[in-house]
Amino acid sequence: MDFNDTKQEAEFRQQARQWLEENITEFKEEYTFESNLSWAEPEAGELAKAWQKRKFEGGWGCLTWPKALGGREVSLMEATIFAQEEAKVTPLAGIYGVTMGMAVPTIMTHGTEEQCKKFLPTIANGERLWCQLFSEPAAGSDLAGIKTKAVKDGDDWIINGQKVWTTFAHFSDWAILVVRTDPTVAKHKGLTYFVVDMKSPGVEVRPIKQASGESEFNEVFLTDVRIPDSQRLDAVGKGWNVAMTTLMNERVAVGGAFSYNVEEILDVARNTPLGEGRAIDDSGVRQSIADWYVKSAGLKNIRLRQLSTLSKGGVPGPEASVSKLVLGVGRQDLAAMSLDILDMAGVLAEDDAMGWGNYDFFRTIGNRLEGGTDEILRNIISERVLGLPAEIRVDKGIPFNEVPSGL
Missing domain, CATH: 1.20.140.10 (Butyryl-CoA Dehydrogenase, subunit A, domain 3)
Structure with missing residues (x-):
């Protein structure tokens, strides 16, 4: 295999490198910050937003997106080239990892046209950062075991529960959220997927002090949080399918980060x-x-x-x-x-x-x-x-509210 750039890719890389070198210099002059600034600091989130806004205004913010949503519709390889060159001059794009690598592909895949037009432009222009409300104290590796529940109330849903290990929740504006809407069916079938404003009444964020000394991860408590049904992605009960889109893209994002x-x-x-x-x-x-x-x-x-x-x-x-x-x-x-x-x-x-x-x-x-x-x-x-036999799952097909929890 030939891993070298094609002539077109080499030209694109040179254009990207030139733009980045010129703009990162101007950016650092405009925004003074310490070179070892922790990603866990809210200031880092504001810097990441400002950098994303500069990229967007320069035509480099959302390279693979459709032009109708503010992108340039370039190839994935060209977008990768830009990311490679960007990583050489600043780590700020990493703060947008959840936003661009998980929230965006999920919204694009499962969101309606109206939802895409509502949420994606504010991501593209650096206005909003997103986080991921998935894991819970008793449901980390087994995501389908979540207990945060949503109850329908007219045109809204009332959310109650707790999430944990949520990266950047303390300075995120919006979040992708998986909750249980039906405990009477098997655990994978009773989930529904929403997007939620992190400034909504009833959302409480508590940073977690980590062994590294930072507080990049957070606990998030949801108490009677009201979410309109218009913020639901895909059908009720299809949350697991939507979550799989997020998780597959997350592993690509984390693996490439x-x-x-x-x-x-x-x-x-x-x-x-x-x-x-x-x-x-x-x-x-x-x-x-x-x-x-x-x-x-x-x-x-x-x-x-x-x-x-x-x-x-x-x-x-x-x-x-x-x-x-x-x-x-x-x-x-x-x-x-x-x-x-x-x-x-x-x-x-x-x-x-x-x-x-x-x-x-x-x-x-x-x-x-x-x-x-x-x-x-x-x-x-x-x-x-490898096609090996599946792990034994004793809760398969059992209604979630009948699965022994030990609690």
């Missing part, structure tokens, strides 16, 4: 003394880096396969689970190895993006949970890729 290469850990190994030489001179260190290099090459090819599928109009498949599983485990292993190499210097290192100090060690734990836990991903791979 972090670097596959080994340059960061190589820099650490080349510049850190170990024994009588450098860490890179140690055979054990070189072997570990070589192992990750092999894995990263495989991840790159899986990513290219995903892009090929999407560029032909397909939907994300189970290969996204392979990518996300390997990446989550690998990043945690790399962070642990970096701490071993840096010794006390790594433990005491200040928060530094991709610095592979103590922050990275604690934050990579989340990589193995977000977008699907290791266990769920292994089940998907075994059943849908």
Whole structure:
């Protein structure tokens, strides 16, 4: 396979690079902020919105979207090229990961024309950020086990329940939401999907203090929150099907959100003394880096396969689970190895993006949970890729309100 840019792609990359270099300089002059600003800070959310607005006004904000919705309808490969170049100059696009990578494809796939016209323009122009209200204290890996309920009241729905591990909920404007509307049917069939204004009465957000020192994740409590039926995506009871669209795109987004290469850990190994030489001179260190290099090459090819599928109009498949599983485990292993190499210097290192100090060690734990836990991903791979027998599910076909909960 030839992984080099075509002539057209090379020209597009040069145009993207030129625009980014010019505009990031102007942006940093207009918005003064610390280079190590935490993504968990509300200020980061405002900066991400401002950057998205600048991209949109410059014609680079929603490259693959239909022109009628403010996009340019370029190829997925060209959009990937822009994302590659953008990542070299700023990490701000990552804050829009849930918004662009999960909310947008779900709304485009399952929303009505009216809903698309209402919600997508405010995403495109940087006006609104979105979060994802899925996981609950007793329903994380088993998403279909959620208990947050919605009861119909005229033309509205009344929502009560609790969500947890919601990234950026503390500064998000809107959210995608899965709730239970019918507890008398099997758990996968009683779910319905909504979008909700995070400023609605009854929505309470409580940041969670993480081991990394940040509060990127949140608990969200929903108490008698009133949502109009016009904010429902797809039919009542079809929430699981809609959620699958979100989750498949989430695994692609999470799997592509972090670097596959080994340059960061190589820099650490080349510049850190170990024994009588450098860490890179140690055979054990070189072997570990070589192992990750092999894995990263495989991840790159899986990513290219995903892009090929999407560029032909397909939907994300189970290969996204392979990518996300390997990446989550690998990043945690790399962070642990970096701490071993840096010794006390790594433990005491200040928060530094991709610095592979103590922050990275604690934050990579989340990589193995977000977008699907290791266990769920292994089940998907075994059943849908390898064709192995499905895991035994004792609650299959049983009405949700009859499933023993242990509570």
